[in-house]
Amino acid sequence: MLQTNLTHLTSEEKFNQTLKENENVMVCCGRMGPMCIPVYEAMEELEPTYKNVKFADMEFDSPTGNLIRSLPETKNFNGLPFTVYFKNGKVVKATSSIQSMDQITNILDSNFTK
Amino acid sequence: MNENHYDVIVIGAGPAGLTAGIYLARGKMKTLILNEGTVGGQMVLTHEIANYPGIEKISGFQLSRTMRNQATAFGAVIKSNIKISKLSLNGEIKSVEINNKETFTAGVVIFATGGKSRNLSIPGEDEFKGKGISYCATCDGDFFQDKNIIVVGGGNSALEEAVSLTKYAKSVTIVHQFDHFQAFDHAIEEAKNNPKISMMMESKLAEFIGTEKLEKVKIQNQSSNEIVEKPIDGVFILIGYEPNTEKLKGIIALNARNEIVTNDKMETNISGVYAAGDSTAKQFRQITTAVADGTIAALSAIEYLNAQKIKDAA
Ligand SMILES: Cc1cc2nc3c(=O)[nH]c(=O)nc-3n(C[C@H](O)[C@H](O)[C@H](O)COP(=O)(O)OP(=O)(O)OC[C@H]3O[C@@H](n4cnc5c(N)ncnc54)[C@H](O)[C@@H]3O)c2cc1C
Numbered sequence: 001m002l003q004t005n006l007t008h009l010t011s012e013e014k015f016n017q018t019l020k021e022n023e024n025v026m027v028c029c030g031r032m033g034p035m036c037i038p039v040y041e042a043m044e045e046l047e048p049t050y051k052n053v054k055f056a057d058m059e060f061d062s063p064t065g066n067l068i069r070s071l072p073e074t075k076n077f078n079g080l081p082f083t084v085y086f087k088n089g090k091v092v093k094a095t096s097s098i099q100s101m102d103q104i105t106n107i108l109d110s111n112f113t114k
Numbered sequence: 115m116n117e118n119h120y121d122v123i124v125i126g127a128g129p130a131g132l133t134a135g136i137y138l139a140r141g142k143m144k145t146l147i148l149n150e151g152t153v154g155g156q157m158v159l160t161h162e163i164a165n166y167p168g169i170e171k172i173s174g175f176q177l178s179r180t181m182r183n184q185a186t187a188f189g190a191v192i193k194s195n196i197k198i199s200k201l202s203l204n205g206e207i208k209s210v211e212i213n214n215k216e217t218f219t220a221g222v223v224i225f226a227t228g229g230k231s232r233n234l235s236i237p238g239e240d241e242f243k244g245k246g247i248s249y250c251a252t253c254d255g256d257f258f259q260d261k262n263i264i265v266v267g268g269g270n271s272a273l274e275e276a277v278s279l280t281k282y283a284k285s286v287t288i289v290h291q292f293d294h295f296q297a298f299d300h301a302i303e304e305a306k307n308n309p310k311i312s313m314m315m316e317s318k319l320a321e322f323i324g325t326e327k328l329e330k331v332k333i334q335n336q337s338s339n340e341i342v343e344k345p346i347d348g349v350f351i352l353i354g355y356e357p358n359t360e361k362l363k364g365i366i367a368l369n370a371r372n373e374i375v376t377n378d379k380m381e382t383n384i385s386g387v388y389a390a391g392d393s394t395a396k397q398f399r400q401i402t403t404a405v406a407d408g409t410i411a412a413l414s415a416i417e418y419l420n421a422q423k424i425k426d427a428a
Contacts (some may be wrong), residue, residue, distance in 0.1 A: 038152040040197055077245060078248070078258070
């Protein structure tokens with residue numbers, strides 16, 4: 001399990017349930033590596049402010065990680081982490097590699113109304 | 115005093131800033147640590163640290179978490195992912211504004227802003243980040259199994275990572291702007307002897323090209339100015355680090371390399387302003403040297419504040 005304080009999506013069932021129960025979901029699929037940790041930390045810090053968004057992580061190398069790895073939106077990605085934003089279960093944005101706090105908040109603000 | 119007033123504000127939460135925070139808070143100083151990026155700084159970029167005395171092996175992330183916990187356990191307040199919007203350092207009370215809205219004051223400010231990896235700043239770099247362009251070989255190497263890749267750089271990390279990337283890649287081309295490397299002899303030898311590695315010296319990347327992902331690069335020869343296009347699957351940019359001191363230009367004394375100039379107490383040219391770690395002018399940049407600087411800056415700051423108190427009471 002990833003060492004973060006985010007919701008861990010450890011099974012397909014939990015992933016589907018999270019998408020079903022939450023209108024806006026941000027999933028960061030990575031490892032405990034240098035490019036991923038800053039994204040998890042930004043998500044942890046945004047969580048109290050963005051009550052309208054569910055922030056979750058997923059282990060890249062786990063079988064569940066395949067749910068993100070196999071999305072058409074991530075097919076050209078080759079930099080960890082793969083971060084995917086879902087609205088009503090549909091992908092609205094996906095990014096590859098490290099993202100800054102500003103980049104993340106811009107995506108949240110432009111895709112998820114508060 | 116208002117709740118936004120601190121004894122010391124530390125700017126930067128890498129090993130230097132966190133160590134300063136530990137010493138200050140343990141010394142009963144009301145301490146605020148402000149950090150623009152991720153707590154831990156460059157330590158977080160390190161998968162395994164094997165040269166921090168007293169700990170055989172630890173991940174950079176774990177060492178960061180431990181230092182952070184130590185600092186907060188002693189009472190330091192840490193605010194990360196903030197932006198410094200204004201600095202006022204002259205006079206006895208210094209002030210630091212963050213995110214264009216909140217202002218904190220303190221008797222002492224310690225800069226521990228470290229360094230960041232250099233970008234090439236050429237067309238296509240932002241567009242293909244994570245879609246062919248990487249800054250971390252350990253993170254993304256395995257995406258390039260049997261692919262042709264370029265490593266840009268000529269220092270120790272570029273050469274060492276080029277060798278380690280040959281575990282995955284079909285071929286690795288090192289592109290370096292000078293006619294010689296700035297690396298240890300053994301690192302140069304190892305790269306030169308690796309059959310998967312070729313080298314393009316005196317050459318610079320000029321542009322990244324692709325549609326949905328990186329497909330080719332333009333490379334310019336530095337002496338002939340000739341530009342060639344090279345089809346490529348991935349590019350790893352490992353061209354070193356620069357100090358995070360842009361916001362300090364014209365505010366405190368920097369040297370020609372934009373590093374903060376300090377004395378042996380880690381004092382800058384401004385009274386009550388100290389600096390520590392990789393952002394300062396020094397020869398060796400390691401976690402051990404950063405924590406040593408952080409310790410000295412914190413203890414000097416305590417001494418300074420105590421002297422100010424005596425002066426004010428007199
Ligand atoms: C890939 C890699 C591997 C390494 N491996 C090792 C190793 O094995 N052993 C070792 O001893 N050393 C290693 N180092 C070097 C070591 O990590 C650094 O020397 C050390 O982290 C420097 O500490 P610092 O606190 O001065 O700066 P940093 O670690 O750079 O931290 C500075 C902090 O300040 C923040 N900051 C920057 N600008 C501002 C601003 N304007 N306002 C607020 N905050 C700001 C940054 O976001 C960062 O969090 C490695 C470095 C790298 C890049």
